[in-house]
Amino acid sequence: MLAAPLRSELAAVLGGERLIDDPMSLALYASDETPRACTPAAVAFPMSHAEVAALVRIAHREGLPLVPRGAGSGNVGGALPAPGSLVVSFECMQRVLEFRPEDRYIVVEPGVITEEIDRIARSAGLMYAPDPGSGAYCRIGGNLAMNAAGPRCVKYGATRDHVLGLRAVTGDGREIRAGSRTSKYATGYDLTHLLVGSEGTLALITEATLRLVPAMEQIVTLRLCFASNRAACEAVQRVMRQPVLPCALEFMDRRSIEALREYGGAEHLPPGTEAVLMLEADGDADEAPRRLAALEAACRGAGLIEAQSGFSAAEIASLWTARKSLSHAVKKIAPLKINEDVVVPVSRLAELVDAIDALGHRHDLPLVTFGHAGNGNLHVNLMVHPDDAGEMARAAACRRALIETVLALSGSLSGEHGIGSEKRRFVELEIDPASLDLMHQLKAVFDPRGILNPGKKLPDPAGL
Numbered sequence: 001m002l003a004a005p006l007r008s009e010l011a012a013v014l015g016g017e018r019l020i021d022d023p024m025s026l027a028l029y030a031s032d033e034t035p036r037a038c039t040p041a042a043v044a045f046p047m048s049h050a051e052v053a054a055l056v057r058i059a060h061r062e063g064l065p066l067v068p069r070g071a072g073s074g075n076v077g078g079a080l081p082a083p084g085s086l087v088v089s090f091e092c093m094q095r096v097l098e099f100r101p102e103d104r105y106i107v108v109e110p111g112v113i114t115e116e117i118d119r120i121a122r123s124a125g126l127m128y129a130p131d132p133g134s135g136a137y138c139r140i141g142g143n144l145a146m147n148a149a150g151p152r153c154v155k156y157g158a159t160r161d162h163v164l165g166l167r168a169v170t171g172d173g174r175e176i177r178a179g180s181r182t183s184k185y186a187t188g189y190d191l192t193h194l195l196v197g198s199e200g201t202l203a204l205i206t207e208a209t210l211r212l213v214p215a216m217e218q219i220v221t222l223r224l225c226f227a228s229n230r231a232a233c234e235a236v237q238r239v240m241r242q243p244v245l246p247c248a249l250e251f252m253d254r255r256s257i258e259a260l261r262e263y264g265g266a267e268h269l270p271p272g273t274e275a276v277l278m279l280e281a282d283g284d285a286d287e288a289p290r291r292l293a294a295l296e297a298a299c300r301g302a303g304l305i306e307a308q309s310g311f312s313a314a315e316i317a318s319l320w321t322a323r324k325s326l327s328h329a330v331k332k333i334a335p336l337k338i339n340e341d342v343v344v345p346v347s348r349l350a351e352l353v354d355a356i357d358a359l360g361h362r363h364d365l366p367l368v369t370f371g372h373a374g375n376g377n378l379h380v381n382l383m384v385h386p387d388d389a390g391e392m393a394r395a396a397a398c399r400r401a402l403i404e405t406v407l408a409l410s411g412s413l414s415g416e417h418g419i420g421s422e423k424r425r426f427v428e429l430e431i432d433p434a435s436l437d438l439m440h441q442l443k444a445v446f447d448p449r450g451i452l453n454p455g456k457k458l459p460d461p462a463g464l
């Protein structure tokens, strides 16, 4: 509960009804996609940059923790409230402020739904390239804070590669404009790209200028079935070595195919399939099929059982059936999925997949692995029963061993989901002490009282 005078002051900034603290409403904002919850003291729904700035100044004065929130679809506890915190939900800031096709940019508030930005861009023959799987409901502020990505990012890059500028409010209430509306920019330090991926710990983002690229006329699809994980990973390496970039290169491992066989979705996969790659190529009506043919040629090699191309909408949908059925099938293996989002250089992908197999055996756990193989980014899902203490202990040991393996392969803890509260204890394994110290100093400059999204992104500084 907020103290009454503080509550009144915040409510006055928000016009009364946009500050809520009744228990039923608070319960809706107590968690994100992680299986954890913490009820906040209140939730604020600002409608403008000015209201955000006013809220932050009061919170800074009072030492009130603020937890920014988009749609709450994050799966690392990034939007998980801190005890006694004020959640700042951006769902009422949904305006498109400017759309300039000739400059190839769009300016939006943080509450705009990601796919809506792409939809608007396409009305002028452009597209917003980052395409997280949650794009139909996640918000651009959350994407910016997490540097979200998706299948298209193998060709077009992640959110960070599509941001020209930001407007934001730092933890002590300073209002900043970073970057510009130009496609080239070389003035000052690059605060834009520092704030992208900062998970709401440095500033609250209130406006973003996003880069748009030409939309491709056609997308065509190739589904490849392999006799082993290794054969599929070797094909990925051959694809990434040649000059034609796919606009999606997705992988499903042997354990994923087993889940599909058991729970539905593998009906159209040929016998002997142990791993599947889904590739897409884009371009104009001539170019796209030509590119797909080049990708298929690169994939041909030992262990390829079947290659099927799709050109019409119906063919493409049918080829994606197995991949689209996977989430449903995986949920049936065990009630809880601990999702790791590791990334390695593509050249180390086969080693990683072999190591994941070995870890599953060693810790006696089903590890279901799929993801954006063209970026070396795999989602490793440890399927567990949360009431089984022995299994949970094995999962904890397995997670740590997985992360150590990934780091030994020159990889990183997270390719796109971020760190949040769930992974911050592993950050010291990856980032050297001098860099971590600089990061803590940056945090103190942007947010001297540590009110912005406490307990996220970085481990606590030594001595705390």
Ligand SMILES: Cc1cc2nc3c(=O)[nH]c(=O)nc-3n(C[C@H](O)[C@H](O)[C@H](O)COP(=O)(O)OP(=O)(O)OC[C@H]3O[C@@H](n4cnc5c(N)ncnc54)[C@H](O)[C@@H]3O)c2cc1C
Binding pocket: 032, 033, 067, 068, 069, 070, 071, 072, 073, 074, 075, 077, 078, 079, 090, 110, 131, 132, 133, 134, 137, 138, 139, 140, 141, 142, 143, 144, 145, 146, 147, 148, 149, 150, 151, 199, 200, 201, 203, 204, 205, 206, 416, 417, 453, 456
């Ligand atoms: C089914 C499913 C599929 C997914 N697929 C993908 C995928 O393909 N790729 C991918 O990258 N992720 C994926 N995700 C994860 C998630 O959707 C992304 O991390 C997304 O960017 C979160 O957006 P959100 O609006 O839900 O943000 P939230 O979860 O509400 O918040 C995420 C983080 O952003 C911060 N934040 C939110 N708004 C602001 C703001 N205005 N200023 C500063 N900080 C802010 C929050 O504090 C939090 O730290 C998936 C999740 C699900 C459930």
